[in-house]
Amino acid sequence: MHNFDSIPPVPLSIRGRGAAANPPNRFETMDVEPDPESFDPDSPAPKTIYLKDTTRSIIARNDSPDIGFSASINPYRGCEHGCAYCYARPYHEYLGLSAGLDFETKILVKESAPALLRHELSSRKWQPQTLAISGVTDCYQPVERKLQITRKCLEVLAEFRNPVVVITKNALVRRDIDILRSLAEHQAVAVLLSITTLDAGLTRLMEPRTSVPRDRLEAIAQLAAAKIPAGVMAAPMIPGLNDHEMPAILNAAAQAGAICAGFTILRLPHAVSQIFSDWLQRHFPDRKEKILNRIRDLRGGKLNDPNFHSRMRGQGIWADQLKSIFDMSRKKAGIGRFPQLSTASFRLPDQPDLFQLNPS
Numbered sequence: 001m002h003n004f005d006s007i008p009p010v011p012l013s014i015r016g017r018g019a020a021a022n023p024p025n026r027f028e029t030m031d032v033e034p035d036p037e038s039f040d041p042d043s044p045a046p047k048t049i050y051l052k053d054t055t056r057s058i059i060a061r062n063d064s065p066d067i068g069f070s071a072s073i074n075p076y077r078g079c080e081h082g083c084a085y086c087y088a089r090p091y092h093e094y095l096g097l098s099a100g101l102d103f104e105t106k107i108l109v110k111e112s113a114p115a116l117l118r119h120e121l122s123s124r125k126w127q128p129q130t131l132a133i134s135g136v137t138d139c140y141q142p143v144e145r146k147l148q149i150t151r152k153c154l155e156v157l158a159e160f161r162n163p164v165v166v167i168t169k170n171a172l173v174r175r176d177i178d179i180l181r182s183l184a185e186h187q188a189v190a191v192l193l194s195i196t197t198l199d200a201g202l203t204r205l206m207e208p209r210t211s212v213p214r215d216r217l218e219a220i221a222q223l224a225a226a227k228i229p230a231g232v233m234a235a236p237m238i239p240g241l242n243d244h245e246m247p248a249i250l251n252a253a254a255q256a257g258a259i260c261a262g263f264t265i266l267r268l269p270h271a272v273s274q275i276f277s278d279w280l281q282r283h284f285p286d287r288k289e290k291i292l293n294r295i296r297d298l299r300g301g302k303l304n305d306p307n308f309h310s311r312m313r314g315q316g317i318w319a320d321q322l323k324s325i326f327d328m329s330r331k332k333a334g335i336g337r338f339p340q341l342s343t344a345s346f347r348l349p350d351q352p353d354l355f356q357l358n359p360s
Contacts, residue, residue, distance in 0.1 A: 012282075013282050013283070014045050014046070014101070015045050016045060016082070016208050016209060017045065017046070017082050017101060017104060017105075017208060018081075018082035018083055018084035018086075018104060018206070018207070018208055018275075018279065019082070019084065019089075019099075019100035019101050019103070019104065019275050019278075019279070020100075020101075020278060020279075020282065021100050021101060021278070022098035022100040022101050022102055023098060023099060023100050023271045023274045023275060024098075024271075025093045025096065025097065025098055025099075025271075026090075026093055026270060026271065027093055027094070027096075028096065046101060046105045047105065048080050048104075048105050048106075048107060048143075049105060049106050049107070050107050050108075050109050050143060051106060051107065051108050051109065052108070052109060052111060053077060053108040053109055053110045053111075054112075055110055055112075055116070056116070057116060057120065058073055058110065058112075058113050058116035058117050058120065058153075059071050059072070059073060059117070059120050059131065060072050060073070060074065060135065060136075062135070064308060067135075068165075068338065069130055069131070069132040069135070069165060070129070071129060071130075071131050071132070072131060072132040072133070072134075072135030072136070073113065073117065073131055073132070073133045073135070073139075073153060074110075074133075074134065074135060074136045074137055074139070075109075075110050075113045075133075075139050075144070075149040075150050075153060076107055076108065076109060076110065076137050076138075076139070076141060076143070076144075076149075077091065077092070077095070077107070077108035077110075077136075077137060078092055078097075078102075078103050078104065078105075078106055078107040078108055078137060079103065079104060079107070079137040079138050079141050080104055080105075080107060080141045080142050080143065080209050081104070081138055081141050081142075081169060081170070081207055081208070081209045081210045082104040082207070082208045082209050083169075083206065083207045083210070084205075084206055084207075084275060084276055084279040085206070085236060085238065085266055085267075085268070085272065085276050085279075086103070086272065087267040087268075087269055087272060088103075088136045088137050089103045089270075089271060089272050089275065090269055090270040090271055090272065091136060091137075092106075093270070093271070095108070098271070099270065099271035099272065099275065100271065100275055104209075107141075107143065109143070109147065109149070110149065111147075111149065113149050113152070113153055114149065114152035114153050114155070114156050117153050117156045117157070118156050121156065121157075121160045121162060122348065128162055128163075128343035128346035129162075129163075129343060130163040130164065130165060130341050130343075131157070131162060131163070131164045131165070132164070132165045132166075132167065133150065133153065133154075133164055133165070133166045133167070134166065134167040134168055135167075138167075138168055138169055138170060138210075139153075139166065139168060140168040140169075140170035140172040140173050141170065141209070142170075142209060144170075144172060145172060145175075150176070151175070151176050151179065154166075154176055154179045154180065154183075155179055157183065157188075158179050158182045158183050159349050160346060160347060160348070160349065161183070161186050161188055161345040161346050161347055162188065162343070162346055163183070163187075163188040163189065163341035163342060163343055164183065164188065164189055164341075165189070165190050165191075165192065165341070166180075166189070166190070166191045166192065167192045167194060167233065168191075168192075168193065168194065169193070169194045169195075169196075169207060169210040169211065169216065170210060170211050170216075171193075171211040171215035171216055171218065171219040172211070173191060173193075173219055173223070174218075174219050174222050174223070177222065177223065177226050177228065180223070180226070180228045181226050181227065181228055184226075184227055184228045184229065186342065186344075186345035187339075187340075187341060187342040187344075187345075188341055188342060188343075188345060189228060189229065189341070190228075190229040190230070190231065190260070190338065190339050190341060191223050191228060191229070191230050191231070192230075192231045192232065192233050192260075192262070193216045193217075193219055193220050193230065193231070193232055193233070193253070193258075194216075194232075194233040194235050195213055195216050195217070195232055195233070195234060195249050195252075195253065196234070196235065196236065196238075196242060197213065197242045197245055197249075198213045198245055198248055198249060198252060199213070199242075199245075200212045200213060200214070202241075202242065205283050206279075217252055217253065217256045218256070220232065220253055220256040220257055220258050221256040221257050223257070224256065224257025224258070224259075225257070229259055229260070229339045230257060230258055230259065231253075231258050231259060231260035231261055231262070231335075231338065232249065232250065232253035232258045232260075232261050232262075232335075233261070233262050233263065233264070234246050234249045234250060234261065234262070234263040234326070235262070235263055235264040236264050236265060236266040236267065237263055237264070237265050237266065237322060238265075238266045238291065238295075239265075239266075239291065239294035239295060239297075239298060239318060239322075240287060240290050240291040240294045241284070241287070241291055243322060246263065246322070246325055246326060246329055247325065247328075247329040247332070250326075250329045250330055250333045250335060251329070251332070251333045253333070253335070254333035254334055254335050258335055259335065259336055259339065260335060260336055260337055260338045260339060261326075261330050261333075261335045262338070263322075263326050264312045264313070265298060265312065265313055265314045265319065265322065266295060267304060267311060267312070268295065268303045268304045269304050269306060270304075272304075273303045273304060277292065277303075280292070294318060297316055297317075297318050298314035298315065298316060298318050298319050299314060299315070300315060300316075
C-alpha cells in the first residue's frame with residue numbers, strides 16, 4: 001500500500017491541468033518514474049488525445065444507497081476538466097492508464113452512445129426510470145462542444161420522454177435548453193450545476209478547464225427562465241479550503257433560480273489521495289497539513305472512507321457541523337428538495353424510428 005504523504009511532490013504545475021504527473025497504476029506491476037531534474041518548464045503542455053470507445057452498452061447500473069439514481073449514462077471516459085480532487089480518476093486504471101495526467105489527457109469517446117441508448121430504451125426489458133447523465137465524468141467537458149454526443153443522447157431521451165437528471169460543471173449545458181425544455185414539459189428533467197467555489201481564482205487552480213462560477217450561475221438562471229428545474233450541488237466540500245463558502249454558494253444559486261440543492265464531502269479513493277496531496281503542496285503548502293488532517297478527522301483517521309452511508313458525508317463532529325450548515329443555509333436561501341421526475345409520459349417512438357440508428 002502506498003504511503004502518499006511520503007511521496008515527494010512534483011515541483012511544478014502544468015498549465016491548464018489539475019495533475020502534474022502520472023502516479024503508478026495499482027493494477028500494473030511496472031511503472032516509469034520520470035527524473036524530476038529533467039523537467040523542462042518551457043516544454044509544451046501535454047495535449048489531449050481522444051480515443052474511440054467501442055463499448056456495446058451505454059446504461060450503467062449501481063446499487064449504492066448513497067446515490068439517488070440506479071442507472072446512468074457516461075458519454076466519455078476520462079475528463080478534460082482536470083479537477084484535482086475527482087473521485088472518478090481511478091476508473092482510468094482499469095484501462096491500463098494512470099489516474100493522473102492520463103485521466104485528463106486521454107479521453108475515451110463513446111461515439112455510438114446515442115444509438116446504443118435508443119436500442120436499450122426500445123428493449124422490452126427496459127423499465128422506464130430516471131437516468132443520470134454524468135454519473136462519473138462530466139458530459140459537458142470541452143470536447144462536447146464539437147462532438148455533441150450528450151446533445152444527441154438528450155434528443156433520444158426527449159423522443160422517448162424518459163426522465164433524466166443532468167449533472168455538470170460546465171455552462172455549455174445552456175446550448176441544449178431547447179431539448180431540456182421539451183423534457184421539462186413532461187416533468188422529465190432536472191439539471192444540477194456543481195459549484196465548488198465562488199472564487200474564480202481557486203476554480204482555475206482546482207478545476208482548470210471548467211466554466212468559471214459566474215457562468216455556472218448564469219446557466220442556472222437561463223435554465224430557470226426556460227422553466228427547466230435547476231439546482232446546485234455544492235460538491236465537493238473540502239474542509240479548510242472551500243467549506244466556509246457553502247452558505248454563499250447556496251445563496252447565490254438561489255438568487256439565480258435554483259430550486260434544489262445537495263452537497264458532498266471530498267472523497268480521495270486510491271491514487272486521488274496522492275494527486276490531491278501533491279496539488280495542495282504545489283498551490284497551498286502552508287495549509288496542506290491542516291486540510292489533510294481535517295479530512296482524516298472526517299474519515300476515521302484515514303484520507304478515504306469507501307463505506308456506504310459515510311463516504312459522501314463523512315463522520316464525526318466536523319461532518320455533523322457541515323450538515324447543519326447545509327441544512328440552515330438551504331432553508332435560509334429558500335431552496336427545497338430535489339424534484340420528483342415522472343415516467344408517466346414515457347413512450348416508444350413510431351416503429352420505423354426504432355431501427356433508424358443501429359448500434360451494430
